[in-house]
Amino acid sequence: xxxxxxxxxxxxxxxxxxxxxxxxxxxxxxxxxxxxxxxxxxxxxxxxxxxxxxxxxxxxxxxxxxxxxxxxxxxxxxxxxxxxxxxxxxxxxxxxxxxxxxxxxxxxxxxxxxxxxxxxxxxxxxxxxxxxxxxxxxxxxxxxxxxxxxxxxxxxxxxxxxxxxxxxxxxxxxxxxxxxxxxxxxxxxxxxxxxxxxxxxxxxxxxxxxxxxxxxxxxxxxxxxxxxxxxxxxxxxxxxxxxxxxxxxxxxxxxxxxxxxxxxxxxxxxxxxxxxxxxxxxxxxxxxxxxxxxxxxxxxxxxxxxxxxxxxxxxxxxxxxxxxxxxxxxxxxxxxxxxxxxxxxxxxxxxxxxxxxxxxxxxxxxxxxxxxxxxxxxxxxxxxxxxxxxxx
Ligand code: GDP
Ligand code: MN
Numbered sequence: 001x002x003x004x005x006x007x008x009x010x011x012x013x014x015x016x017x018x019x020x021x022x023x024x025x026x027x028x029x030x031x032x033x034x035x036x037x038x039x040x041x042x043x044x045x046x047x048x049x050x051x052x053x054x055x056x057x058x059x060x061x062x063x064x065x066x067x068x069x070x071x072x073x074x075x076x077x078x079x080x081x082x083x084x085x086x087x088x089x090x091x092x093x094x095x096x097x098x099x100x101x102x103x104x105x106x107x108x109x110x111x112x113x114x115x116x117x118x119x120x121x122x123x124x125x126x127x128x129x130x131x132x133x134x135x136x137x138x139x140x141x142x143x144x145x146x147x148x149x150x151x152x153x154x155x156x157x158x159x160x161x162x163x164x165x166x167x168x169x170x171x172x173x174x175x176x177x178x179x180x181x182x183x184x185x186x187x188x189x190x191x192x193x194x195x196x197x198x199x200x201x202x203x204x205x206x207x208x209x210x211x212x213x214x215x216x217x218x219x220x221x222x223x224x225x226x227x228x229x230x231x232x233x234x235x236x237x238x239x240x241x242x243x244x245x246x247x248x249x250x251x252x253x254x255x256x257x258x259x260x261x262x263x264x265x266x267x268x269x270x271x272x273x274x275x276x277x278x279x280x281x282x283x284x285x286x287x288x289x290x291x292x293x294x295x296x297x298x299x300x301x302x303x304x305x306x307x308x309x310x311x312x313x314x315x316x317x318x319x320x321x322x323x324x325x326x327x328x329x330x331x332x333x334x335x336x337x338x339x340x341x342x343x344x345x346x347x348x349x350x351x352x353x354x355x356x357x358x359x360x361x362x363x364x365x366x367x368x369x370x371x372x373x374x375x376x377x378x379x380x381x382x383x384x385x386x387x388x389x390x391x392x
Contacts, residue, residue, distance in 0.1 A: 008213035022098035028072035052082030106199030191221025256281030259304030278377035297330025324356025
């Protein structure tokens with residue numbers, strides 16, 4: 001789960017990472033009032049779950065109240081398009097008004113889980129600011145890394161060595177080391193998968209200060225952090241994914257045109273491969289799980305049909321704990337309540353399969369049932385090819 005910059009800075013403050021004084025606001029009036037309380041000049045920053053705001057005009061310096069109002073009115077309630085948002089952008093609903101800092105140089109600092117070494121890795125670079133992806137490509141040696149032994153944890157000398165390896169003066173290296181250690185404590189305490197400060201500003205006094213803050217929490221750890229769960233901003237998430245999560249369906253939106261409803265992650269992966277193999281491509285991953293109820297199935301079908309990219313629905317179920325008759329009831333209920341104008345191909349096997357097929361065929365609805373998997377895949381590919389717009 002992603003959280004906003006202002007929320008991440010709240011966590012930074014809690015863990016002793018220095019951040020400039022700031023206020024999160026939802027209107028231009030509040031922005032002006034906050035700027036006056038904080039003291040001008042301020043930086044006004046659009047809060048969306050995407051980076052690249054600086055380059056896209058979503059971060060702006062204001063030296064008086066009129067400028068604050070102007071910037072706030074330009075940003076709030078409108079979509080901000082950055083290289084990370086896609087062409088539709090994200091609607092800005094919150095602004096962070098932050099006391100402007102004097103910045104002498106900008107470092108990059110992040111912690112991520114390095115899957116290859118199965119350790120947390122600390123990465124830092126003097127090429128901070130807005131172009132770190134570019135640095136990673138063109139000058140990877142400019143990024144220093146320290147791996148953390150999970151048994152021992154991050155050691156003080158490692159944190160200090162980051163600064164010296166970057167060639168920073170001792171005072172600055174110490175200030176950076178403190179932040180690295182605090183960020184590591186935060187990372188572990190909150191089950192993060194990413195914690196990034198870009199830029200980590202160095203002030204004219206040689207101290208380090210977090211100007212930006214980006215945190216991603218591992219969803220599997222969220223149950224341990226109800227306080228983080230409360231920071232969730234559903235406006236920033238795919239509405240169909242939000243709906244799926246609310247009924248415990250495992251749903252991920254993809255780029256293709258075949259909506260898939262499958263039980264079990266392994267079968268779901270195999271189904272996606274099969275669709276590809278037949279020349280079409282999946283519009284989503286949807287695992288209804290072993291213990292799905294008819295209501296969950298109905299919701300799942302609804303989510304698929306609501307996706308404007310879907311040109312055919314493929315229901316592929318191996319009835320184990322989820323019985324085929326329960327599945328069929330859910331599908332029929334969904335089809336009766338919805339206007340489904342794409343072909344629905346069903347392949348059922350397993351517990352109560354006869355009863356399931358009977359429910360489908362006596363429903364009077366136009367399901368196409370497939371005898372086996374390869375027949376199903378061919379039917380799906382043909383259905384997609386024959387709908388308007390053709391290709392997968
Ligand atoms: P991002 O583009 O979405 O990553 O947004 P950032 O929060 O990183 O801001 C982009 C850039 O704006 C930073 O790299 C800084 O150069 C600049 N910036 C942000 N806050 C301040 C500030 O308080 N003072 C100054 N001088 N520049 C700032
Ligand atoms: Mn940034």
